[in-house]
Amino acid sequence: MSRYLRRVGLFVLLQASILAILIVLLTPATYQSEIAAKSHLLATAPPPRVILVGGSNLSMGIDSPLLQEALGGRYTPVNMGLNAGLGLEFELNQALDGVRPGDVVVVSPEYETLWIPKMEYPSLWLTLIAQPSAWAHVPADRRIGALASFVSDNEPLAVAHFYATDGSYFLLGGGQGPYVKGGFNEFGDLTTAWNLPSQYVNAPVKVVGEPWLSVGLSESADTLRRFVSQCNAKGASVVYSYPPWAEGLFQMNQASVERTAQVLESKLPISFLNDPNSLAPGNFYNTPYHLRGEAVQARTRDLALGLRSYLGLET
Amino acid sequence: MGLSPVSLSFFIFFAAIFAAYWLVRGNAAQKWLLLVASYVFYAFFDYRFCLLLLATSLLGHVLGKGLDGATDARRRKRLLVTGLTANLVILGLFKYFDWFSRGATWLLTHLGFNADAFTLRLVLPVGISFFLFKIMSYLIDVYRGRMPACLGVLDFLVYVAFFPQLLAGPIDRASSFLPQLIRKRTFDYGLAVEGSRQILWGLFKKLALADGLAAIADPIIENHKQAQGPELALGAVLLSFVIYCDYSGYTDISIGLSKLLGIRSMRNFAYPYFSQSVAEFWRRWNISVSSWFRDYVYDPLAWSSPLSRMPFNIMVTFLLSGLWHGASLNFVAWGGMLGIGVAFTAVRRRPVLTAADTPGGERLTASTAFKMLATFAFISLSWVFFFSSSMSEALAILGRILTPPLDPHAWLAAVHRLGHRGIITLALLGAFIVVEWRHRRQECVLDLRVRSRLLRWSVYTAVCWATALVADPMLPGRFIYYRF
Numbered sequence: 001m002s003r004y005l006r007r008v009g010l011f012v013l014l015q016a017s018i019l020a021i022l023i024v025l026l027t028p029a030t031y032q033s034e035i036a037a038k039s040h041l042l043a044t045a046p047p048p049r050v051i052l053v054g055g056s057n058l059s060m061g062i063d064s065p066l067l068q069e070a071l072g073g074r075y076t077p078v079n080m081g082l083n084a085g086l087g088l089e090f091e092l093n094q095a096l097d098g099v100r101p102g103d104v105v106v107v108s109p110e111y112e113t114l115w116i117p118k119m120e121y122p123s124l125w126l127t128l129i130a131q132p133s134a135w136a137h138v139p140a141d142r143r144i145g146a147l148a149s150f151v152s153d154n155e156p157l158a159v160a161h162f163y164a165t166d167g168s169y170f171l172l173g174g175g176q177g178p179y180v181k182g183g184f185n186e187f188g189d190l191t192t193a194w195n196l197p198s199q200y201v202n203a204p205v206k207v208v209g210e211p212w213l214s215v216g217l218s219e220s221a222d223t224l225r226r227f228v229s230q231c232n233a234k235g236a237s238v239v240y241s242y243p244p245w246a247e248g249l250f251q252m253n254q255a256s257v258e259r260t261a262q263v264l265e266s267k268l269p270i271s272f273l274n275d276p277n278s279l280a281p282g283n284f285y286n287t288p289y290h291l292r293g294e295a296v297q298a299r300t301r302d303l304a305l306g307l308r309s310y311l312g313l314e315t
Numbered sequence: 316m317g318l319s320p321v322s323l324s325f326f327i328f329f330a331a332i333f334a335a336y337w338l339v340r341g342n343a344a345q346k347w348l349l350l351v352a353s354y355v356f357y358a359f360f361d362y363r364f365c366l367l368l369l370a371t372s373l374l375g376h377v378l379g380k381g382l383d384g385a386t387d388a389r390r391r392k393r394l395l396v397t398g399l400t401a402n403l404v405i406l407g408l409f410k411y412f413d414w415f416s417r418g419a420t421w422l423l424t425h426l427g428f429n430a431d432a433f434t435l436r437l438v439l440p441v442g443i444s445f446f447l448f449k450i451m452s453y454l455i456d457v458y459r460g461r462m463p464a465c466l467g468v469l470d471f472l473v474y475v476a477f478f479p480q481l482l483a484g485p486i487d488r489a490s491s492f493l494p495q496l497i498r499k500r501t502f503d504y505g506l507a508v509e510g511s512r513q514i515l516w517g518l519f520k521k522l523a524l525a526d527g528l529a530a531i532a533d534p535i536i537e538n539h540k541q542a543q544g545p546e547l548a549l550g551a552v553l554l555s556f557v558i559y560c561d562y563s564g565y566t567d568i569s570i571g572l573s574k575l576l577g578i579r580s581m582r583n584f585a586y587p588y589f590s591q592s593v594a595e596f597w598r599r600w601n602i603s604v605s606s607w608f609r610d611y612v613y614d615p616l617a618w619s620s621p622l623s624r625m626p627f628n629i630m631v632t633f634l635l636s637g638l639w640h641g642a643s644l645n646f647v648a649w650g651g652m653l654g655i656g657v658a659f660t661a662v663r664r665r666p667v668l669t670a671a672d673t674p675g676g677e678r679l680t681a682s683t684a685f686k687m688l689a690t691f692a693f694i695s696l697s698w699v700f701f702f703s704s705s706m707s708e709a710l711a712i713l714g715r716i717l718t719p720p721l722d723p724h725a726w727l728a729a730v731h732r733l734g735h736r737g738i739i740t741l742a743l744l745g746a747f748i749v750v751e752w753r754h755r756r757q758e759c760v761l762d763l764r765v766r767s768r769l770l771r772w773s774v775y776t777a778v779c780w781a782t783a784l785v786a787d788p789m790l791p792g793r794f795i796y797y798r799f
Contacts, residue, residue: 158788
């Protein structure tokens with residue numbers, strides 16, 4: 001029996017060691033490892049800053065140098081967008097740490113993060129591997145769930161799958177595609193997918209209905225309101241910008257989007273830079289949020305216009 | 316959704332049971348542990364059905380003892396009929412009631428009567444067919460005098476509920492399982508290593524191949540109206556491997572877990588896609604279920620009828636087997652198609668539903684390769700009925716597969732659409748077929764007969780990482796045969 005247990009233990013240890021080697025070798029180049037660079041940028045970027053808070057709609061859909069130029073070079077953009085799967089509270093907690101007096105925080109979360117307030121634990125674990133201290137941003141009431149998911153959701157397999165795919169890049173090609181650390185610019189924008197051909201297949205589905213919509217939206221509005229108060233207490237202001245969404249999905253969920261706008265605009269004492277209904281149809285790379293080509297610049301200009309108006313800068 | 320045997324939580328659960336099982340002293344303590352573990356495991360799926368499992372097991376045990384003690388032939392028959400009727404009624408109630416009710420309503424309406432369908436909409440208990448089939452085969456074997464009744468209620472409860480087999484088999488016969496349970500078990504290093512390899516190979520088949528291929532094949536079949544003939548043919552071929560890798564992967568895990576607990580289960584798959592006739596395929600596919608139908612449906616029919624009725628008996632057996640798989644016409648059609656294939660072998664006076672032959676003795680010649688490919692093509696087409704949601708869908712898909720456009724671009728486009736991950740999965744499938752062919756004389760291909768531990772461990776490590784590379788960790792880990 002002890003011989004068997006020794007052998008099995010040794011075999012498991014061998015596989016764990018291979019995974020550890022892959023993690024050590026590959027993590028610095030992963031998309032998730034950008035989280036550390038974003039935290040550093042938030043801590044060191046010269047004030048006043050425009051801090052963009054949301055998911056990958058921001059990391060892939062904003063051209064920060066253009067935004068900076070459009071704001072007359074007076075504000076430094078800090079694009080904190082990374083992954084919507086981390087959830088609204090995580091995104092807000094992460095930004096709150098580095099907010100300083102005079103900063104303008106632009107909140108632009110994906111609709112799903114407002115309607116279904118949860119974390120995607122595989123995304124979280126990959127992010128934590130890249131920056132263990134990011135655990136501090138995990139909402140207190142989600143920490144036990146996150147730990148339990150490690151066992152119940154086969155997270156070790158998810159992590160091994162990620163690194164095996166990444167590690168197979170040199171051997172088989174593919175890897176994580178444009179989702180690499182080297183694809184980010186100094187402001188935190190992922191630029192690698194901007195000029196890639198679109199892979200997006202429009203698949204209109206209804207994301208969520210009642211009663212989930214009401215429950216999720218109400219919880220998210222409360223979270224946002226707390227965030228606004230905390231930022232205001234630090235001397236920073238908060239504004240909201242609706243993200244672009246692929247047309248088919250937008251139409252399918254238009255009632256929910258309008259309801260969202262109505263709830264947020266009635267509950268949050270902040271300015272809204274755009275109207276979700278007025279967004280031009282985008283050009284998407286692979287998901288209904290990831291812009292590509294000219295659509296990135298169009299969205300950035302739209303955001304800059306809203307910010308200029310909010311900040312009272314001459315047009 | 317319960318504890319999936321491909322989840323980390325299941326392996327933590329199993330590790331705790333494994334440790335306690337070999338630490339406790341005495342055979343009885345081990346059996347109690349297995350019983351509690353099995354019911355806890357079942358409760359993860361739906362605790363309400365533990366009562367059903369317990370009630371049917373107790374009834375089976377009481378009737379088995381009654382059969383053993385009775386000398387009067389009529390009383391023995393009555394006891395057997397009672398046992399079989401009770402189990403079939405329970406199975407029918409959960410599995411077939413709504414289907415028959417809707418069918419009867421449809422018939423009555425078409426005959427001009429005013430009828431409303433009465434459906435129960437019962438949740439199908441996971442693994443119900445498997446544990447009820449175990450009880451029925453036990454009662455028939457005791458009735459036929461092939462084995463004595465199980466005297467210990469604990470032994471019988473463990474036999475029926477044994478958690479590695481509870482969800483989808485294999486349906487071990489009581490005559491081979493119970494003696495292993497009754498005698499004292501000691502830890503067998505060789506058996507445990509054998510079991511561990513089989514578990515690893517089962518995980519690879521399920522997570523890398525079955526799930527990986529399903530990710531390619533499912534969208535093709537789901538969007539069959541937009542797909543062209545070549546794409547649908549590719550989908551049907553891939554689905555043949557999906558179901559094989561899914562179910563044989565599950566049984567490899569199940570058999571491997573049993574070995575870790577010191578119990579040998581019956582073999583359930585013997586490289587069925589290397590069969591040279593449909594009859595041979597049926598002897599190598601899901602052996603515990605196909606031999607169940609042979610022993611308890613086909614044989615009694617064959618004994619009571621002349622040889623000329625053999626094709627009819629075969630058809631009855633296969634139609635019932637199809638119906639067992641699912642309460643819908645497409646499953647019946649699937650069974651019927653296989654029945655025709657087997658009956659064709661029977662008409663040619665070849666062995667049909669006799670005991671399993673020794674697989675893998677054949678050499679690869681042009682003739683055997685042709686027979687294998689022809690059999691595989693026939694079986695792949697039959698799976699279309701199995702996977703379709705209705706008869707009309709199955710017929711539409713088959714119609715388009717059998718009239719493919721000759722345009723080679725359509726085939727190229729079908730392959731191109733697979734993408735990077737699809738190509739890796741197909742490459743793994745190709746390697747898998749070659750490896751299975753080379754090791755077809757062994758029960759598990761990972762039983763490597765090489766002395767070098769370095770080489771063996773390199774192969775196991777490669778299997779682990781190939782699984783990690785292709786597996787989709789977001790999939791819920793359900794097995795196709797759970798629903799049967």
